Amino acid sequence: MIQEFGDEHRYDNHFEPYTPAEKDYLLHFTAAGCLARVCHVGGADADAGDSGEVVELPRVADYPRVPTDVTYLFSLGEERFFLALEDRVAAPAGFAYESVNWLRHAEPQHLLFAAATASQLDRWYRDNRFCGRCGAPTELGPSSREIVCPECARIVYPKICPGAICAVVRLADDPADDAIVLTRYAGRTTALWALVAGFTEIGEPLEDTVRREVMEEVGLSVKNLRFYKSQPWSFTDTLMAGFWCEVDGDPTITVDRSELKEARWFRRDEIPLERTGDRASMTGEMIERFRTMGRAAWE
Numbered sequence: 001m002i003q004e005f006g007d008e009h010r011y012d013n014h015f016e017p018y019t020p021a022e023k024d025y026l027l028h029f030t031a032a033g034c035l036a037r038v039c040h041v042g043g044a045d046a047d048a049g050d051s052g053e054v055v056e057l058p059r060v061a062d063y064p065r066v067p068t069d070v071t072y073l074f075s076l077g078e079e080r081f082f083l084a085l086e087d088r089v090a091a092p093a094g095f096a097y098e099s100v101n102w103l104r105h106a107e108p109q110h111l112l113f114a115a116a117t118a119s120q121l122d123r124w125y126r127d128n129r130f131c132g133r134c135g136a137p138t139e140l141g142p143s144s145r146e147i148v149c150p151e152c153a154r155i156v157y158p159k160i161c162p163g164a165i166c167a168v169v170r171l172a173d174d175p176a177d178d179a180i181v182l183t184r185y186a187g188r189t190t191a192l193w194a195l196v197a198g199f200t201e202i203g204e205p206l207e208d209t210v211r212r213e214v215m216e217e218v219g220l221s222v223k224n225l226r227f228y229k230s231q232p233w234s235f236t237d238t239l240m241a242g243f244w245c246e247v248d249g250d251p252t253i254t255v256d257r258s259e260l261k262e263a264r265w266f267r268r269d270e271i272p273l274e275r276t277g278d279r280a281s282m283t284g285e286m287i288e289r290f291r292t293m294g295r296a297a298w299e
């Protein structure tokens, strides 16, 4: 998954008021995406989700004029990442704004994780320049990652929205006939087959998110929920919790057409292979796990 890469790039988001050095990464975002340099290296294996692109992110020394409004973000191993908070910067030669979502398909994975995670923090900083309670301009906390209002003392912490990914399975007498519900979103031309998923509502435990989303999207009751793993998904400010669950009673799917284009049961040998090379998402990992392992996927 997107957050899984070697220990040499271990993620450390402990905040310190560091000042950037020449060799440190200094990221900048606009509505167009993340400042990055993309090189095509060939040897692309599209079936394995490999676009053959290698991405580099800008370091302080790359900038013709170093931005001054800068904050420390996090480290990956020995590499420190900073964020330029200014609306505009003088872009380093060879770098352009690239969609963070598109960068998911490039290498190396730790830099994609850095770009995605930094983009979530960038949104949070930009969305909280003024206090939501009293309207005064805010300031950055000097020693921890918080945004403070000097007028009313309100403190804003980074925004993380929990959600659930729900792998709904149907167990048959013969395990070869076990099946899983895959869905496709409406209104997206390139939508891949996915699992039922949705955000947690206020006041709702994650288990109820699973039951509600499965009922809303495909009209099924579920039982025997088993937590799988969780995954930060910075593209949508989300922390996703993955659950396996079994259909309870009638397996007839009723598709919520306002959200989904289609949804149906797939036996393991019917599952489309379009997700086999999806290294980033827990959805891809869970589908592939069921396809290759069957019931052992959650046992």
Ligand SMILES: [Zn+2]
Residues within 6 Å of the ligand: 131, 132, 133, 134, 135, 136, 149, 150, 151, 152, 153, 154
């Ligand atoms: Zn305030």
